[in-house]
Amino acid sequence: MIIAIASGKGGTGKTTLAVNLARAFDADIQLLDCDVEEPNAHLFLPAEPRERTVVTMPIPEVDARLCDGCGECARVCRYNAIVGAGAAPLVFPELCHGCGGCAYICPRKAIREVPKRIGVIETFRSGKIDLVHGRLDVGVAMAPPLIRAVKDRRRNGAPAIIDAPPGTSCPVVAAIQGAEAVVLVTEPTPFGLHDLALAVDLVRAFRLPFGVVVNRAGSGDDRVRLFCAREKIPLLAEIPDDRRIAEAYARGALIVEALPEYRAGFLDLRAKIEGLRREVAA
Amino acid sequence: MKIVFSTSGDNLDAPLDGRFGRAPKFLVYDLETDACEVVDNLQNLQAAQGAGVQAASTVARLGAAAVVTGHCGPKAFRVLSSAGIKVYTCAAPTVGAALALYREGKLLEAQAADVEGHWA
DSSP: OEEEEEOSSTTSSHHHHHHHHHHHHOSOEEEEEOOTTSOOGGGTSOOOOSEEEEEEEEEEEEOTTTOOOOOHHHHHOTTOOEEOOSSSOEEOGGGOOOOOHHHHHOTTOOEEEEEEEEEEEEEEEETTEEEEEEEEOTTOOOOHHHHHHHHTTOOTTSOEEEEOOSSSSHHHHHHHTTOSEEEEEEOSSHHHHHHHHHHHHHHHHTTOOEEEEEEEETSSOSHHHHHHHHTTOOEEEEEEOOHHHHHHHHHTOOHHHHOGGGHHHHHHHHHHHHHHHHHHHO | OEEEEEESSSSTTSBBOSOSTTOSEEEEEETTTOOEEEEEOHHHHTOSSOHHHHHHHHHHHTTOSEEEESOOOHHHHHHHHHTTOEEEEOOOSBHHHHHHHHHTTOOOBOSSOSSOOOOO
16 A cells, blocks of 8 residues: 655654654555655664665757757747747756657757756665655755656555655655555644645545644644544544654654554554545445 | 836836846837837746746847846846847836936946846
8 A cells, every 4th residue: 555644834744654654564665755855764764775876857958950940849848948049949957847848849859858867766774664765966956756766666566655745736746646545744733734724635636535643732722623524534643742752753763662652553543544545445 | 129128017107127037017119119019928927937038038039139127037148148138137116217227328238147046
């Protein structure tokens, strides 16, 4: 089963949930850290990288000798990454999404795609967890191609947990696509609720089964709970606002190891997530 | 010779818009005939990215020889200069005031972008 852990708001506990869920699973599982702008799951699963691979994306290169300046390439690019200005078009690699449309449409075959490095993928093994994460190069803004490259490492049929980036924009879409269930982690604050509502709209647009986990429950108010009841969203679990959890986190320790009394809660959560998928299938 | 001004209005009394790529409109002024035309930039105003690039390409299509605006970023500047279009940045309050400065030769041609670009 592929479970994506997402949230609207950042810092609600996606990674905390992802690493603890993976550890509580206690069988071979892949953890795909798709927060490629700041991957951090490895901080909780200490291990040396086993493998490092450079990831590139294709960007256009124009052969000015073949170009007749027809401007078809610029017309087809909705990201304004290639623009005709009289003679041969100018390319702006930092705006390119790598779709290849310009090279495809060029009647003179004057455009070829060349690889541009955007980051690396690193893999780690910690106990029964195979961690794969992407790390975007500094100065690169195009996260989705690297996120897709991380997800391409998923072994068919093997259980996987995807740690998604925060927000509700393209990188999140790239991360949650193909998941069989999505867990939205939030906190019981007005900010948590506001961004949770945006994330709910997103997963509903993709028709993915989903539920909510409230982290630091008891630290804020009731509004997230009321929202979930009103919207008929399953509240899968509440992680209490327990100082010992924060202390374990600060040490880079897993909750399920430092505070074994929470282990049962994570196993129960896992069962409920699997139930989400069954409900939809039924 | 045509000269393009970034603006939010429709005539010479309208404010000169400080932004180039995301200016709501462009006023195209013909120095020979004193005729002006207003071109909408709404599409680029709402673009997710590359507004400056597209705006520069619009200006090139209009056949302008110069742009007068508040600021110009690196990508727009690259497109404009490769199309041989001169860039003048100034803080004139209105299009008319900027035009007067241009006619008096008081505008300095920009040799590079004067603000940083945006990634996306």
